[in-house]
Amino acid sequence: xxxxxxxxxxxxxxxxxxxxxxxxxxxxxxxxxxxxxxxxxxxxxxxxxxxxxxxxxxxxxxxxxxxxxxxxxxxxxxxxxxxxxxxxxxxxxxxxxxxxxxxxxxxxxxxxxxxxxxxxxxxxxxxxxxxxxxxxxxxxxxxxxxxxxxxxxxxxxxxxxxxxxxxxxxxxxxxxxxxxxxxxxxxxxxxxxxxxxxxxxxxxxxxxxxxxxxxxxxxxxxxxxxxxxxxxxxxxxxxxxxxxxxxxxxxxxxxxxxxxxxxxxxxxxxxxxxxxxxxxxxxxxxxxxxxxxxxxxxxxxxxxxxxxxxxxxxxxxxxxxxxxxxxxxxxxxxxxxxxxxxxxxxxxxxxxxxxxxxxxxxxxxxxxxxxxxxxxxxxxxxxxxxxxxxxxxxxxxxxxxxxxxxxxxxxxxxxxxxxxxxxxxxxxxxxxxxxxxxxxxxxxxxxxxxxxxxxxxxxxxxxxxxxxxxxxxxxxxxxxxxxxxxxxxxx
Amino acid sequence: xxxxxxxxxxxxxxxxxxxxxxxxxxxxxxxxxxxxxxxxxxxxxxxxxxxxxxxxxxxxxxxxxxxxxxxxxxxxxxxxxxxxxxxxxxxxxxxxxxxxxxxxxxxxxxxxxxxxxxxxxxxxxxxxxxxxxxxxxxxxxxxxxxxxxxxxxxxxxxxxxxxxxxxxxxxxxxxxxxxxxxxxxxxxxxxxx
Numbered sequence: 001x002x003x004x005x006x007x008x009x010x011x012x013x014x015x016x017x018x019x020x021x022x023x024x025x026x027x028x029x030x031x032x033x034x035x036x037x038x039x040x041x042x043x044x045x046x047x048x049x050x051x052x053x054x055x056x057x058x059x060x061x062x063x064x065x066x067x068x069x070x071x072x073x074x075x076x077x078x079x080x081x082x083x084x085x086x087x088x089x090x091x092x093x094x095x096x097x098x099x100x101x102x103x104x105x106x107x108x109x110x111x112x113x114x115x116x117x118x119x120x121x122x123x124x125x126x127x128x129x130x131x132x133x134x135x136x137x138x139x140x141x142x143x144x145x146x147x148x149x150x151x152x153x154x155x156x157x158x159x160x161x162x163x164x165x166x167x168x169x170x171x172x173x174x175x176x177x178x179x180x181x182x183x184x185x186x187x188x189x190x191x192x193x194x195x196x197x198x199x200x201x202x203x204x205x206x207x208x209x210x211x212x213x214x215x216x217x218x219x220x221x222x223x224x225x226x227x228x229x230x231x232x233x234x235x236x237x238x239x240x241x242x243x244x245x246x247x248x249x250x251x252x253x254x255x256x257x258x259x260x261x262x263x264x265x266x267x268x269x270x271x272x273x274x275x276x277x278x279x280x281x282x283x284x285x286x287x288x289x290x291x292x293x294x295x296x297x298x299x300x301x302x303x304x305x306x307x308x309x310x311x312x313x314x315x316x317x318x319x320x321x322x323x324x325x326x327x328x329x330x331x332x333x334x335x336x337x338x339x340x341x342x343x344x345x346x347x348x349x350x351x352x353x354x355x356x357x358x359x360x361x362x363x364x365x366x367x368x369x370x371x372x373x374x375x376x377x378x379x380x381x382x383x384x385x386x387x388x389x390x391x392x393x394x395x396x397x398x399x400x401x402x403x404x405x406x407x408x409x410x411x412x413x414x415x416x417x418x419x420x421x422x423x424x425x426x427x428x429x430x431x432x433x434x435x436x437x438x439x440x441x442x443x444x445x446x447x448x449x450x451x452x453x454x455x456x457x458x459x460x461x462x463x464x465x466x467x468x469x470x471x472x473x474x475x476x477x478x479x480x481x482x483x484x485x486x487x488x489x490x491x
Numbered sequence: 492x493x494x495x496x497x498x499x500x501x502x503x504x505x506x507x508x509x510x511x512x513x514x515x516x517x518x519x520x521x522x523x524x525x526x527x528x529x530x531x532x533x534x535x536x537x538x539x540x541x542x543x544x545x546x547x548x549x550x551x552x553x554x555x556x557x558x559x560x561x562x563x564x565x566x567x568x569x570x571x572x573x574x575x576x577x578x579x580x581x582x583x584x585x586x587x588x589x590x591x592x593x594x595x596x597x598x599x600x601x602x603x604x605x606x607x608x609x610x611x612x613x614x615x616x617x618x619x620x621x622x623x624x625x626x627x628x629x630x631x632x633x634x635x636x637x638x639x640x641x642x643x644x645x646x647x648x649x650x651x652x653x654x655x656x657x658x659x660x661x662x663x664x665x666x667x668x669x670x671x672x673x674x675x676x677x678x679x680x681x682x683x684x
Contacts, residue, residue: 094610095606098612
């Protein structure tokens with residue numbers, strides 16, 4: 001009896017204590033004031049389609065600026081973060097630090113993540129518009145531009161998107177099985193993605209084995225015969241599309257030497273003084289590598305290197321040449337281009353067993369209710385407002401086109417968020433009605449037998465991947481199969 | 492001897508104030524525990540039971556990005572002014588050794604830091620006022636490489652995650668670049684409600 005009373009009294013004291021305690025101080029959570037409060041039924045509700053950098057940065061800005069807005073992020077895969085997880089190269093782990101920022105956003109009281117939901121299939125954009133005051137499309141670019149040349153479908157030809165997806169564990173590319181039993185690989189395109197592919201093809205396995213590259217990719221690369229990678233561009237050295245950090249990484253890549261055509265650089269040095277700083281620094285480095293005689297230790301290093309890489313300029317692919325049995329790529333025919341100065345015309349056949357086309361990603365239409373520009377492959381918009389569609393917005397690559405680094409997408413997403421907030425402030429976007437938000441969507445999904453993966457479920461996947469990685473000295477060993485991801489998510 | 496003892500106790504005070512070491516004597520849970528123990532004559536093990544739950548109070552670490560506060564001597568203080576994207580001046584009191592990016596974060600200034608100071612992005616890009624720009628150490632090559640990618644690059648651009656405050660930089664002004672394309676025609680900025 002007395003014990004029971006004692007317990008009841010303690011509960012009462014605990015209750016009094018808890019209700020009278022000081023409010024807990026929270027350190028910087030993107031400026032959220034105090035504890036995040038649960039959303040009231042009548043607060044503005046925004047839905048974001050796509051859980052990559054564009055989606056998360058848009059969500060961050062919305063949640064941070066208005067203390068009443070609720071943001072829900074829908075993502076097709078069970079796992080968040082988009083290209084940060086599947087695009088950024090395994091040997092660039094610092095770039096992936098931004099996942100911590102996104103995690104903070106996902107864990108904010110007024111933000112929630114719903115993975116394993118395919119918008120356009122499991123739920124339509126129109127249904128989302130009925131459930132939310134505004135819908136922001138941030139689903140990126142899952143297609144790629146095609147070469148449009150004969151032989152493109154031969155074995156041994158891959159888009160960079162698929163190749164990168166393969167070594168980064170994108171489930172759709174799990175069974176790519178690229179054949180690396182050839183000596184020369186040709187990459188078409190000279191942007192950062194092309195340089196990433198070149199670097200992964202030529203990096204010593206000892207460097208790659210402690211990254212989050214997938215184990216099957218690591219095993220394949222360990223057996224690779226590729227010793228020479230040519231990175232081909234239509235234009236000249238002054239139009240080189242990659243940035244200096246990636247060029248420097250190639251120049252300093254252990255066990256490799258650069259192989260350039262000095263004739264490509266004949267008129268370049270005198271242009272340096274009129275170039276803006278980023279282009280100037282890039283061109284200086286390129287010239288140094290291509291034209292200058294290296295000092296002794298570097299010369300020795302190059303002579304002992306077993307692998308080579310180089311840029312080839314003024315070349316466009318006209319045909320991928322088949323092997324004798326016509327099953328696979330055995331070479332590529334390149335036309336020689338002229339810019340202003342005539343370099344001569346003709347063709348150039350390069351023997352190679354692997355062709356990677358790195359000529360650009362491409363967005364695809366998601367839903368017939370959403371306008372789509374079939375020429376530019378983006379959603380037609382003005383400052384992030386989808387044209388002729390009230391309540392629809394867009395951010396990221398699907399808005400601007402598939403170029404730029406994370407910082408570019410960040411600024412763009414903040415722009416769209418500002419536009420949306422402006423519309424809320426001005427009344428252009430009606431937020432006075434009560435909308436069901438995620439509760440409404442969950443009902444629809446349940447009827448269709450679709451179960452979302454919540455952020456806490458992703459954390460189980462994250463934890464499992466980290467655990468498996470630890471056993472191998474890697475930051476994580478990614479799960480490669482959606483079924484396996486779901487199994488872990490819902491244990 | 493006395494000097495080192497006072498240093499130790501002031502370090503202890505500093506660490507408690509910055510909440511690296513929690514001061515359990517002040518925690519209400521602790522007081523409640525000892526109260527119940529005294530009154531109900533319970534053993535030390537039987538702490539704070541409710542019907543279904545056993546509430547454990549453990550010595551957790553309270554992670555704070557706060558600097559240690561007013562206890563520090565004036566010589567350590569560095570005045571910094573941030574100029575945000577709408578042109579508003581935000582004066583901040585920092586101390587020697589502070590990182591200009593994390594300092595901005597602590598004061599809720601609109602500066603991102605996607606790669607967490609590892610020279611893998613350009614989101615913490617700021618302009619430094621002329622007088623102090625020349626006092627900063629030369630950027631290392633990796634910083635210059637990242638700066639090359641920053642929109643609206645200027646001669647006085649730096650990555651704030653690489654600026655460590657010193658006495659010499661007292662009065663430094665860091666301006667956040669206007670990177671958006673859609674500042675409204677009338678300069679309207681949505682007010683937080």
